Amino acid sequence: MSFKIKSLEKPKLKSPILIEGLPGMGNVxxxxxxxxxxxxxxxxxxxxxxHSFPNSVFINEKNLIELPKIGMYYKNTNGKSIMFLAGDVQPTDEKSCYAFCEEVLDVVEKYHAKEVITLGGIGLPENPKKPAVYKTGNNKKLIQKYRAKQVSTSLYGFVGPIVGVSGVLLGLSAERKIPAISFLAETFGHPNHLGIKGAREILDVLNKNLRLNLDLAELDAEISDMNKESESEKDFFKNIKRSIQPRKDTTYIG
Structure with a gap:
């Protein structure tokens, strides 16, 4: 398997942090x-x-097709450098996932990144009202560094294996002695569910710890709209259920 890496720019970065967020549970x-x-x-x-990415193409805003790609982005803000790993796909099998993560970590080492952060979701049978956030990683000092009241470190026995790039990056970073941490937010474990609430909780943690000055009002508005739609759907189905319930004086033949 091989990966084509196209360099678009050579940014000047100072001991950057890499934050990964590829498709996964709830796309959190x-x-x-x-x-x-x-x-x-x-x-x-x-x-x-x-060629180890999914065998499909995407239709872009110009109504033309594009092969799947994963991009790396950068931003210098508040005296710190941050790299982001983003895209619409993940490698399709275990070997290509490991190989892909090695390629990413080669870039991480090239720019002398000081830590790696991966983000993901924890699937639940129901949609949580207030998603909890958990943290784990390969370095205790880094885990202790990121503080927030709503973040728990009690994952053992509750959270299963961290699958895909979000997990493998943590393990391979340890082999290269790169401190790495993962933030995992609860979300509804349905394939069509968008875990916006879980993403919002993770963003709140990163916003405070990295001083990103992000305005999360836009996400709050989306979550509010989603909650209203959810309540409307519940009322709709309750009314349907009432309308089809048989009356006590109804008799049936046959």
Missing amino acids: GKIAVDFMIEHLQAKKFLEISS
Whole structure:
């Protein structure tokens, strides 16, 4: 397997942090990273393509097709450098996932990144009203560094294996002695569910710890609209259920 890496720019970065958010459970990590890229106006400096990505194409805003790519972006803000790993796909199998993560970590080492952050979701049977956030990683000092009241470190026995790039990056970073941490937010474990609430909780943690000055009001408005729609749907189905319930005096033949 091979990866084509296209360099778009050679940014000047000072001991950057890498934040990864690729598609996964509830797309929690992807939503969070895409939000940061957009609102911080991060700039793409590298593109990765590969035959190990899903065998499909995407239709862009110009109604033309594009092969799947994963991009790396950067932003220098408040005296710190941040790199973002974002895209619409992940490698399709275990070997290509490991190989892809090695390629990413080569870039991380090239720019002398000081830590790696991966983001993801924890699937639940129901949609949580207030998603909890958990943290784990390969370095105790880094885990203790990121503080927030709503973040728990009690994952053992509750959270299963962290699958895909979000997990493998943590493990391979340890082999290269790069401190790495993962933030995982609860979300509804349905394939069509968008974990905006979970992404918002993770963004709140990163916003405070990294001093990103992100305005999360836009996400709050989306969550409010989603909650209203959810309540409307519940009322709708309750009314249907009432209308089809048989009356006590109804008799049936046959």
